[in-house]
Amino acid sequence: MVVLELILVFILQFEAGTSVKHSYLYYTPGHEAVLSCKLPSDTSCSMITWLYNGVTSQTETEVENGKVVTSSVRVGRLSLNTDCSLVINNITAEDAGLYTCRLGSQPADSDVAVYLSVLTISPSPPDVDPNRDDEVTLKCSLSTYRDLLPCKQDSIRWVDETGTVLRGEGVGYESIRQMSCVSVLTVKHQRGHNRRYTCQFVDEDGVKIEAEYPPAFKHDYVYITVGAVVGVVVLLLLLLVITVVLIKYRKRTKETENLQKPVKLHDEPENNLTYITVSYDNQKASQKKQAKEEEKVTYSTIMTVMKTETENDPSHVYSCVSKQQ
Known part of the structure; x- marks a missing residue:
């Protein structure tokens, strides 16, 4: 195992030394990732090739001669921008890895390397209701190209809604020591308390990426849903008022016409004189x-x-x- 790690470190250092350009991107699942090739604006995308390397040493071709390879497992989620950037829609943890942009037959030392990492929070049980009094275990994991190497200790941490870092055991939570690129937090939900827990990946430059639990988009969805329901109710009430006004207006108009129109009795004989x-x-x-x-x-x-x-x-x-x- 030690030998494998040393070999991997050597390979990574070699790649870092031969790649003139490289960048690191961090995302959470469900977002759209844009991987830039950093080429001149007049470059034709028909000369572009995008390669992918995951945790294994096998290299997969995602884009060849400016076109997405149909055999790619991401074929339905990949596309190229006009500047030849690789776009990955609805990214998942499995998309993490090294993406290499290569221009035509240029030497490898001119490649552009993009390291894509994905931070994920997985609740257990997965269907737990965050608004009920219940206990849930949150696992925060960083999927990256360097999964075979351990992340630095305390590089993945938990904070509450006040920004306080959660360590060890406290009121309503228990934090388990980080193992590799995974950190676990057990929390106790309390009804009426809007507790929010955030997992952060940090390095010497600060926070690189963070994910919240409960996810913010769920709350936004609730607000949007409530707003839509209120809007529909208001619209229905407005239509009801308009309908009642129209009915009353038509009834009043009909009564006015009946008053102005002479009434002919059915028993009145016609003038046959x-x-x-x-x-x-x-x-x-x-x-x-x-x-x-x-x-x-x-x-x-x-x-x-x-x-x-x-x-x-x-x-x-x-x-x-x-x-x-």
Whole structure:
């Protein structure tokens, strides 16, 4: 085991000495990682190759001649930016490792090396409710290219919501000594107490990456969900008020129209009166009398309205003759 570690250290030092450019990136799961190739802006991505090395010595090709290799286990999550940077969507702990950008047939000493590390918090049991009075064990682990070598002691630490570093045993928690790149913290949830525990990876330059428990995005999701529900309720109330106003307005308009419209009774008979005035001369009267008097007679007929089978019976027609005085 010691020999293996020495060999690995030699390989890493050799790689560090031959690589002109290198960088270290730290992420938490679920984010998008962008690995820069640091090439001139006029470089064609069709000449770019991206290689990957995990904890094993086997080298895998992720991008060749500017195109993602279909045999890659990350093929659905890989893409290239316009500057030839390698983009990894929804990263996981298994994505940690060494990524090498190589330009065409350039010598290896011109490669660009990117060391990707992923910090993960795993609760046990995994489905524990952080809002209930319960005990949960949190395991914080850093997945990196140097997994075969132990991380420095106290490089992975726990802090609470006040920023206090948690060591040993305290009120509501118990911290287990860091082993390699893993640190374990056992906490006791208390209902009504918004306790938050943060795992940090630190080096001589300070905090490189940190992850929170409970994850912040869960709380943001709750706030967003509540806000969406409130918005829907307000919208429904507004639609209800508008509907009631429209119904009242239509009802009032209809009542106004009914008042202005003349009402016709169903029993009121239609005006079926016919009048005719007939003038005649009395031939037997003297001419003097004819000139003096001209008799006029007015005839009228009345049609009664009866909704019976005899509606068209002529016997229901009445006549009236009147002689003007």
